[in-house]
Amino acid sequence: MAQKSNGAKAKKFTFTWINALQILTVAALLISMQVAVSSGAISKVFLATPTDIVKSGWGLITDGTLFPHLLVTLKEVFTGYFLAAAVGIILGFLWVLFPKLEQYMSVFCSAIMAVPKTAILPLLILWFGIGFQSKVVLIFLFGVFTILYNTVTGAKQCKVEYMKVASVFEASRAQLVFKVMIPAALPSIFNGLRLSAATALTGVVFAEMQSAREGLGFLLSQAQNNLATAKVFFIIILVTLISVLFVRIIAGVEYIFCHKWRKV
């Protein structure tokens, strides 16, 4: 019998004239930046030449300034994100198992969720200082609700039929959760994890720019104050790359868990 292909395999990449056009566009952009700034048409304060961006980036790496700050930011992001994931997923399942708990808590959660997180930064700094803790709490708040609500939706959407099958075989509550609800909710949970991974870095960089003595956001605002525009560009690019990489890592974990049985 013919076997259906898995569907998970990536399409082979072929280079088309559209790709060529895209590369040309980027090259044209970079060259015009270079020319515009070095000729003085645009002031160095507003824009930086690509060569200056690379140079200042290289400088930050070689003089040892970058890595301590990078490390601080990564630590804050991962700690906050990990806490948000753990609390969001576990609380999500508790809500589904004990609907009373959801009834009680959901109004408070909605209220906290509605508060713009960046607006409570001053409070967080007051309570947790300008260091590690306030950033972790902020990232936690940035991510936890997305993960929580995605988990709850996923677990609730667990098809009635799946539950019926489990109850025909007299699954216990724990078996129901671990063998049916969690696997059924995985796609939705990963959706929440991916969404909050994308915002986690935004949160921390913003917080570090407001008040911190270390971290990429701090470096960024320092560069801004010194009108070191090339540095600003470099850090923005770096932060973007980290953010993309982070989302990719989560997608990779999802792939490991799910690729065999569904398209990821």
Add this chain to the structure above:
Amino acid sequence: MPTIQIKNLYKSYINSDGEPTNALENINLEIKDGEFVCVVGPSGCGKSTLLEIVAGLLSHTSGEVLLDGVPVTGTSRDIGVVFQDPSLYPWRTIKKNIAFGMDIAKIPKQEQEERLTKYISLMNLVGFENKYPSQLSGGMRQRAGIARALVMNPKVILMDEPFSAVDHLTRCTLQDELIRLRQEEKKTVLFITHDLNEAVYLADRVILLTPRPGKIQQEYRIDLPYPRNRDDAFLTHTAATIMTDITTGSRKDDVEYYI
């Protein structure tokens, strides 16, 4: 003693607006040990409701359902259920899906393997053990759903339109497999279907329900040995009789309910 006894069974659902919907009215039915009973009736007449009540998945409003003389209060390992949509877990391989009930019952791995080998070959799924449901055809998925129920060796098997989603040829094959299985394993079967030809081909007895609220309208005995011939004059005649009874029986009601 009959395996399943249903006495004066009533079921009404309470809708979201608080209004009751009567789904079943005064059902009385006895299914003997080893008997194969088909339930047919117009869409929405309460067939699935009846099956789920017998399975212990749904509570009834009044009356009694007994399994070997004991009231059914919840699901039981003596009853296996095959659903219309096989409802396999997409994250489990076929083999792991079939083993699901045994995992839940914490049956030792060694015994699991023995039973799996038997039912995987019985249901013609050899070679597909490690595939995922999305990689299988509808007929194979349905066979896996049946294997998942059989592997627990239940006394009674309840099947809710198990073959309605597969093509005609596969359906015929599955019907023959079911007959063979039932001969070999001596199961009591309650089988729900829309297909009258299927009902008369499979069953010792066919029960016709009226449109909602479902009452038993008529019973038909099919005292014909297996294996049967699909074109058997008695079978086709009985199917035609049931069809006529459905149309005449429901003419006074809503025409929408015709099969």
